[in-house]
Structure formats: structure tokens, C-alpha cells
Amino acid sequence: MTSIIETKDLIRDFKKTRAVDGLTLSIALGELFGLVGPDGAGKTTTLRLLAGLLDVSEGDASVLGYDLKEKAESIKPHVGYMAQQFSLYGELSVMENLQFFAELFDVTPKDMAERTERLLTFAGLTEFKKRRAVNLSGGMQKKLALACTLIHEPEILLLDEPTTGVDPISRREFWNILTELHLQGTTIIVSTPYMDEADRCSRVGLMYAGKLVECDSPKNIREKLEGDVIEIQPEDWQKALKTVAGLSGVREAQTYGESIHLLVDSGKRRLPEIERVLKKEKLAYRSIRIAPARMEEAFISLIRKLEA
Numbered sequence: 478m479t480s481i482i483e484t485k486d487l488i489r490d491f492k493k494t495r496a497v498d499g500l501t502l503s504i505a506l507g508e509l510f511g512l513v514g515p516d517g518a519g520k521t522t523t524l525r526l527l528a529g530l531l532d533v534s535e536g537d538a539s540v541l542g543y544d545l546k547e548k549a550e551s552i553k554p555h556v557g558y559m560a561q562q563f564s565l566y567g568e569l570s571v572m573e574n575l576q577f578f579a580e581l582f583d584v585t586p587k588d589m590a591e592r593t594e595r596l597l598t599f600a601g602l603t604e605f606k607k608r609r610a611v612n613l614s615g616g617m618q619k620k621l622a623l624a625c626t627l628i629h630e631p632e633i634l635l636l637d638e639p640t641t642g643v644d645p646i647s648r649r650e651f652w653n654i655l656t657e658l659h660l661q662g663t664t665i666i667v668s669t670p671y672m673d674e675a676d677r678c679s680r681v682g683l684m685y686a687g688k689l690v691e692c693d694s695p696k697n698i699r700e701k702l703e704g705d706v707i708e709i710q711p712e713d714w715q716k717a718l719k720t721v722a723g724l725s726g727v728r729e730a731q732t733y734g735e736s737i738h739l740l741v742d743s744g745k746r747r748l749p750e751i752e753r754v755l756k757k758e759k760l761a762y763r764s765i766r767i768a769p770a771r772m773e774e775a776f777i778s779l780i781r782k783l784e785a
Contacts, residue, residue: 479506481541481633481664482527488535489522496522498687499536504666509659511678512668513776518684520668521561524635527666528558540633554582557631559622561638567611571602571621574610575628582629589628596624600654616647623654634658636667640674652677672772683776685783699770702778704728705744707751708768709737712761720758721751731777738774 482504489497497519504510512520525531527540529549538545540552565574572593579589597603600620605613610621619639626634636655640648652674659665667678675681676695683691683698691698711717714735721739722730726747729740741747744767755762 480504481506482539482666484527484536484538486536487526487533487538489519489526489531490534495687497526500687500689502682502689502692504664507659507662507664509655509677509679510664510666511675511681512666512684513670513672513675513681514684515780517686519687520684521637522687523684524558524637524666524668528556528635529553530558554629555631556633556635557626557629558635559626559637559639561641565610565618565622565625568609570607570609571597571613572606574621574625578625579628584629592628592630596627599657600624601650614647616643616650619643619647619651620654623651627658632664634663634665634667636665638668638670641670648674672776675776676772681772683779685780690783691779695772698775699772702740702770702775704740704742705747706768706770706774707739707741707744707748707765709739709751709755709765710735710763711737711755712763716758717755717760717762720754720760724751724754726750729778729781731774733773738768740774740778 480503482502484500484502487497487500488495500523512523514520522531526533526538526545529545529552533546541555543552566577569577575593575596576589579593584592597606600623602617602621602624605617610618613621623639640651655665669675678695680692680694681698682689709717709721714732714737718730718732718737721727721737726742727739728742731738748765748767752765
């Protein structure tokens with residue numbers, strides 16, 4: 478497939494801090510690519526570099542064939558960048574924000590009229606077009622920000638944690654819009670702290686301490702988890718966790734609410750052993766089973782290996 482974003486040994490320094498450290502990445506036309514990693518991993522800096530908003534310290538990067546060192550301004554009409562923080566004009570209405578961004582990107586009055594109506598419908602904001610942006614809910618503000626990002630019909634969307642802080646229903650609606658854009662052929666790079674969102678991407682890159690440490694499809698990343706996952710729903714998860722975390726064959730113990738997920742060397746072998754220990758210690762449980770590995774387990778395991 479045709480690559481429209483290429484970086485090689487890309488570095489960005491801020492005084493004594495190296496925010497992006499030797500990033501080599503290739504993103505194909507029409508790809509939905511997810512960037513994940515802990516806070517401070519370099520995700521936001523990477524997106525701002527690709528948007529032409531930051532200068533490259535070292536290395537090479539190109540977007541749509543434009544060299545980011547030499548022609549960063551040339552890529553801006555082709556890219557839509559949505560910052561993590563709400564960055565629209567609160568005192569302007571929904572429609573006025575759309576019109577402002579259309580004028581900013583030199584969209585013709587004819588195209589602006591057609592696109593604003595289409596985007597309002599697309600984002601489910603038609604009935605709120607006269608409402609001031611500051612008075613919208615968090616989810617609606619995110620959808621308005623996306624609509625403003627799309628007004629000049631960019632080929633590439635760069636979205637920095639776009640669903641952070643919104644309710645689950647708004648998050649699902651937002652991703653329905655992204656999926657529709659992806660199906661239409663838009664190239665999307667999205668950073669997210671949510672592993673269920675990472676699972677929706679064509680490929681996922683895990684960043685840690687400024688480096689890209691893993692890059693593959695969600696399916697392949699899950700399969701890199703060494704061992705099986707046993708899920709326990711105990712009555713007393715704290716006591717159960719202390720009891721099972723140190724058992725033979727248990728490589729990691731992770732908690733999800735009141736559930737315990739154990740990464741073990743062999744689920745078939747360890748499941749009956751763990752059941753026997755729980756019964757011996759009189760620790761009741763609602764269920765215990767070998768569960769399919771999730772992105773979350775895979776990434777936590779990868780990060781723990783890096784920190785070891």
C-alpha cells in the first residue's frame with residue numbers, strides 16, 4: 478500500500494527532554510492508526526510534529542511527500558489536527574465556529590454552505606447550530622471540534638485523545654463518525670488511552686519514553702502475550718489477589734474493578750491448581766475461567782517488561 482506518512486529516526490527535543498526519540502514509522506493511505514502509551518510517552522509531540530506545528534530536531538519526516546523540515550507549511554491544508562484540549566471559541570455558536578474555520582482554510586462560500594450543513598448532520602449537531610460552544614456538553618464539544626477539523630476536507634486526520642473526558646455514549650458516537658470517515662478513505666492517526674479504541678484500529682503503535690516499542694495489528698499484539706489469561710471474579714478480591722499472585726506459574730496479576738486477571742504459563746494446567754488453592758483458603762468466587770487476551774493485558778505486560 479502507498480505510504481503517505483514516513484518518519485525515520487525522528488527526534489524532537491525540548492531543552493533537556495527528548496520527547497520523541499528515534500521514531501521510524503510508515504503509515505499507509507486510508508489507514509486508521511492508533512498511538513497508545515502512558516502519559517509522557519511522546520504521543521502528543523508526535524502528532525504535533527506530523528501536523529507541522531513543531532520543528533524537527535533531528536531525523537527525517539514527510540507527509541504526502543512534503544518534507545517536514547523544509548515544507549511544513551505546505552502540509553497544513555491537507556491535514557486536520559484536533560488538539561486534546563477544547564480549542565474552539567466558546568462565545569461563538571456552533572455555526573459561527575464552523576464558518577470561522579472554513580474562512581481560516583479559504584473554503585469558498587459555496588463549499589462552506591454545503592459542507593457546514595453536511596457536517597452538522599454528520600455530527601448530530603443540526604438542532605444545536607445556534608447554541609454557543611461553551612454551552613455544549615463535553616461530547617458535543619468534541620464532535621464540533623471534529624466538524625471544524627473536517628471543514629476543509631483534509632486527507633489526513635490527526636486526533637489527540639479525542640474522546641478523553643466524555644461519557645461512554647458520546648465516545649461510541651464519536652467512534653461511529655471516525656469509522657465512517659475511515660470507510661470513506663480518510664487516513665486517521667488517533668492517540669488514545671482506551672484499549673477498546675486501540676482495538677478498532679488497523680494497526681497500533683505503543684510509545685514509551687519517546688520510543689516506538691511495538692507496532693502491529695491489534696490481533697498480532699494480543700497474540701504476543703506470552704501465556705494464557707485466567708479471569709477470576711472473587712467475593713473478596715483483595716484477599717484473593719494476595720493468595721493467587723505468588724502462585725507457581727503466575728507471571729503477572731492485574732486487577733480490573735473487582736476482577737483479577739492472571740497471566741499464567743499454561744491456563745489448562747494452572748486453572749485447577751488455582752481453584753484448589755482458593756477452596757483451601759475458603760475464598761469464594763463467582764466465576765473462574767480461561768479468558769481471551771485483551772489489548773489491555775498485552776500492553777500492560779509489554780510496559781512492565783520495559784520497566785523491569
